[in-house]
Amino acid sequence: MTETADAADAVNAMDVTDVTDERPSPVGVVGAGVMGLGITQCLTSAGHPVVVVDTDPAALDTGPRRLRQAQRLSRLLGPGRARPAPPVRWSAALADLGEAAFVIECARERIPVKEEIFRELDRHCPPHAVLASCTSAIPISRLAEVTEEPGRVLGLHFMNPAPVTDTVEVARTARTDRRTMDRALALLAGMGKKALVVSDAPGFVSNRVLMLTLNEAATVVQEGTADAARVDEVFRDCFGHRMGPLATADLIGLDTVLDTLEVLRHCTGDPRFEPCALLTRLVAAGATGRKSGRGFHTYPAAHRAGPSTTGPDRPPTGIPL
Numbered sequence: 641m642t643e644t645a646d647a648a649d650a651v652n653a654m655d656v657t658d659v660t661d662e663r664p665s666p667v668g669v670v671g672a673g674v675m676g677l678g679i680t681q682c683l684t685s686a687g688h689p690v691v692v693v694d695t696d697p698a699a700l701d702t703g704p705r706r707l708r709q710a711q712r713l714s715r716l717l718g719p720g721r722a723r724p725a726p727p728v729r730w731s732a733a734l735a736d737l738g739e740a741a742f743v744i745e746c747a748r749e750r751i752p753v754k755e756e757i758f759r760e761l762d763r764h765c766p767p768h769a770v771l772a773s774c775t776s777a778i779p780i781s782r783l784a785e786v787t788e789e790p791g792r793v794l795g796l797h798f799m800n801p802a803p804v805t806d807t808v809e810v811a812r813t814a815r816t817d818r819r820t821m822d823r824a825l826a827l828l829a830g831m832g833k834k835a836l837v838v839s840d841a842p843g844f845v846s847n848r849v850l851m852l853t854l855n856e857a858a859t860v861v862q863e864g865t866a867d868a869a870r871v872d873e874v875f876r877d878c879f880g881h882r883m884g885p886l887a888t889a890d891l892i893g894l895d896t897v898l899d900t901l902e903v904l905r906h907c908t909g910d911p912r913f914e915p916c917a918l919l920t921r922l923v924a925a926g927a928t929g930r931k932s933g934r935g936f937h938t939y940p941a942a943h944r945a946g947p948s949t950t951g952p953d954r955p956p957t958g959i960p961l
């Protein structure tokens with residue numbers, strides 16, 4: 641039996657139910673960007689009420705509309721689920737997660753930003769709440785250390801686009817306790833996601849490997865060996881990859897790729913993670929990939945990043961960053 645199925649058997653739906661009055665407790669999502677909205681969509685599809693917290697008024701302004709659009713499209717194209725979506729509350733304050741039994745943090749990939757959020761979550765969330773991070777590369781132990789209860793912290797590294805990818809890389813620290821793992825695996829099982837559990841380390845498995853490839857692909861373009869289209873074509877046509885590395889970087893968001901390389905450089909001390917100058921220049925020019933319409937490639941409005949649908953033009957593979 642897989643670890644996911646094991647946990648789903650062991651832990652029932654009480655997982656995110658308020659023990660005092662049987663009302664389903666909301667799941668908290670911190671960050672209403674590419675991942676936060678995608679994960680919110682997954683949670684509501686699985687029947688969880690959600691509280692989304694973001695400090696950027698623009699994200700709170702556009703989030704509800706983007707989520708509704710994605711939910712509507714997903715219902716139209718999906719397997720005919722007519723169930724009304726549970727409520728989603730939008731807030732600028734982490735204090736509004738006071739009733740959350742489970743929180744998934746999806747804010748920007750910066751160590752000080754996430755450390756501050758975990759300090760605050762530890763203060764505001766109920767003592768039984770699980771605190772998870774969707775970080776791409778920050779060691780979970782660093783986030784756990786700023787809390788009073790490191791046993792309730794773990795990494796839930798969803799893939800992008802979250803609604804159409806079935807597998808989540810789960811990072812367990814030496815101090816993550818068994819109950820936290822069981823509750824996280826049960827939540828994922830209820831969302832139809834398979835969990836691949838790995839030990840905590842910078843970039844875990846996925847991004848420790850993927851980020852080097854993306855950085856090298858950008859370097860190849862910078863050196864003039866081939867343009868971005870040809871680099872991606874080589875990976876698609878020669879290796880049979882569904883997407884080339886630079887289209888993958890654009891889907892992730894070049895700002896997030898840059899942040900992640902900087903985290904990996906800092907946490908490993910390995911100079912191979914030094915971001916390529918071309919990548920840095922693109923981000924400085926606002927070319928952040930699909931979400932801005934321009935990165936290594938250009939994208940018409942309809943193909944820009946947002947929470948995902950089960951639509952036919954979705955990227956066919958999960959992107960681990």
Ligand SMILES: NC(=O)c1ccc[n+]([C@@H]2O[C@H](COP(=O)([O-])OP(=O)(O)OC[C@H]3O[C@@H](n4cnc5c(N)ncnc54)[C@H](O)[C@@H]3O)[C@@H](O)[C@H]2O)c1
Binds near residue numbers: 695745746749777798
């Ligand atoms: N984009 C991907 O493919 C992908 C995949 C897996 C994991 N991740 C990780 O998920 C996290 C989010 O990535 P993303 O692509 O959604 O980024 P994004 O830039 O699209 O969204 C980040 C959101 O966090 C908000 N934010 C920043 N500081 C905050 C704070 N203090 N409190 C609350 N909200 C705050 C921002 O306003 C923004 O809306 C990052 O850690 C990233 O590395 C990204």
